[in-house]
Amino acid sequence: MTSNNDTLLIQKSKQGDVHSFELLISKYQVYAYNIAWRMLGNEEDAKDATQETLIKVFKGLDKFKENSEFSTWLYTITVNTCRDLLRKRKKSMAISVDDTEDKIPIQLVADDAAGPEAQLEQKEVAGQLLTALGKIPEFQKTAVLLRDVYGFSYEEIGAIENCSVGTVKSRISRGRHGLRTLILNERSKNLQEGGTI
Incomplete structure (x- = not known):
C-alpha cells in the first residue's frame, strides 16, 4: 500500500x-x-x-x-x-562499470569451490559481470538487476514486469546461469591465453 x-x-x-x-x-x-x-x-x-x-x-x-x-x-x-x-x-544493453561494480553481488558468479583468494578477484569479476550483463536477454537482465542490485521482491518485479512470480524466478535463474557461464568462459579464455583471471 x-x-x-x-x-x-x-x-x-x-x-x-x-x-x-x-x-x-x-x-x-x-x-x-x-x-x-x-x-x-x-x-x-x-x-x-x-x-x-x-x-x-x-x-x-x-x-x-x-x-x-x-x-x-x-x-x-x-x-x-x-x-x-x-x-x-537500436542500442545494445550496455552497462557502464563506473560506480556499479561495487554494487554487483559477487555470489552471482562465485564458484562454490573457490578459495579465500577469490575475494581478491571481486573487482575484476564484477567488471566481467557488467560486460556479461550486456550479453544476456533483456528480460533476464532486468529481472537480475531488479532482484540482485535493487533488492525488489519477486512479487514487486512481477508487478513491474507484468508477469507471474514463477516467470520472474525463471528469468532470474536463467539470467544468473547465463552470467555464470559467460564469466567462467571468459576466465577460462584468459587462463588459456596466459592472462589474469
Whole structure:
C-alpha cells in the first residue's frame, strides 16, 4: 500500500498541484534515474529516460490505482521507457562499470569451490559481470538487476514486469546461469591465453 503521506501528495497532484507532484517525485527520482542509468549505460540517456518517465507519470497520474505501491508503478514506467528508447535508438544493453561494480553481488558468479583468494578477484569479476550483463536477454537482465542490485521482491518485479512470480524466478535463474557461464568462459579464455583471471 502507498504511504499516507504519498496518498495525500498523489491526490493533490491529481488536482493539478505541481508543488505536491514535485515533493512526491523527489522521493523516487534518484532511484528511477539509477535504474535508467544501469539499463541504458550512460548519463545522457538516463537523464532523458528519467525526464520522459516523469512526464508520463504526471500525465498518467489519474490512471494510478492508489491501492498499490506508487513506487512500483513509477519503476514500471521507468523500465518501459528505457526499453522504448533502446528500441528506437537500436542500442545494445550496455552497462557502464563506473560506480556499479561495487554494487554487483559477487555470489552471482562465485564458484562454490573457490578459495579465500577469490575475494581478491571481486573487482575484476564484477567488471566481467557488467560486460556479461550486456550479453544476456533483456528480460533476464532486468529481472537480475531488479532482484540482485535493487533488492525488489519477486512479487514487486512481477508487478513491474507484468508477469507471474514463477516467470520472474525463471528469468532470474536463467539470467544468473547465463552470467555464470559467460564469466567462467571468459576466465577460462584468459587462463588459456596466459592472462589474469
